[in-house]
Amino acid sequence: MSDEWSPESGNSTARDEERPDERVLDPANLDAERRALGQRFVALLEGARDDEVRALADELSPGDLAEILRPLDVADTARILRLLPPDPVAEVLLEIDNRSLSALLTLLDVDAIADIVEEMPSDDATDLLGELEPDHAEQIMAAMDEDERAGVAELLQYGPETAGGLMGKEFIACTEEQTCQDAVALLRALDQDDLEETHALFVVDQRGRLTGRLPLTVLLLAERAEPVAEVMEHDPLYVSVELDQEEVASFFMTHDLITLPVVDHQMRLVGRITADDVMDVMEEEATEDFARLAGVSVAEYGEQSALRVARSRLPWLLGALAGELGAVLVLKHFEQSLQTMVALAFYIPMMMALAGNVGIQTSSVVVRGLATGELALYRIGRHLGREVLTAALVGLSVAASLSGLSYLLSGSLELSAVLGVAMLLVVMMSAIVGAGIPLVLNRFGVDPAVATGPFITTTNDLFGLLIYLGLASLMLSHGAGG
Incomplete structure (x- = not known):
């Protein structure tokens, strides 16, 4: 069986040709150098010095070039990218924030975008097209090579947050009956850059079902005439196309993997996931959790209008407002106690602040433990x-x-006693709420990250006031009765 991804022989790209030495930017002065280079690009564009723009871009790594272009006007960025070959442009686009891609790609010709997408790994190409409007994505796919289009179309069928949505089609597969010499021949058919990303061959039977894994180190030491079935690793680790991306990331971390095959419901090999894909997932999930902790939407990261940002924040803030109205009712209920001892009101902000802080600390630890798997069910x-x-x-x-x-x-012993006992109870209550709510949500299959931020703070404000003022009223009434 031939490799799933068949690069056309003789199809050279800019990456295959000798490129000039890349300029190495000073890590200690990185921001200043990038700003200076960005200003240099703008000056060259204003002078219509396209050859110098192209030469300067060729000196930079794709990562540095992407960071330099990020603050520039979208039109200027598009002008620079039009001057470069598809292969380096593909690498640059992979480093640019997805939220900037749509505006940028609308300024590029559809055929040019198709050429760029064809230079990308299939999983990255799928992610890029998934960020675009459906009509725009369809136009680009129509201009792509038939084989490339078919691979991307297949990946677009899977959910974006599943193993199928993460996987790429660039893998090498051989059958159990083939020899190690045949496997070496498959590797030799690859370009050098593609070979650098290959760590193992996957072994399948005649029906394409995954049966083994052949690491390159094992293949290197094997006799060339030896059948693959005799040297391969049996029962390889794999994931199903439907598995959630968070579980895929956890699986990668647990087994310390570099690459992992993906199979369909019939155990047929359909793709592979690499460590860089998982790193993207971890960054995405961390961003989501951080946003929930702050009570904002992930969509706020990037260039969003003030109206969109306000609309994304309102649901969280309205929920917090509803909870704080409950706190107002608590204060109203204990109005008589507050009038009897006005000094009680002076310490309300302190009680609420401590309750909120303890709750956030505890819930953050629990949410992280649940997300990383460090907090097992039997240890809850x-x-x-x-x-x-x-x-x-x-x-x-x-x-x-x-x-x-x-x-x-x-100078009041009575007030000091109320404050001391109330503070102890409020702190303990806040810890129980902060730890308990994420655990309960996780038990019922709800993302526990939603329990952080405003939700925990508002809940603890409400219960903290009840404990503090309720205890104060009890002690005051007991003192009056005495």
């Missing part, structure tokens, strides 16, 4: 107990400090 009780004990120790320290401070300021 132990972890929850540790968080409560930690909160008790913190609460005792803070309560003692607050009681002493309040006594120095007011």
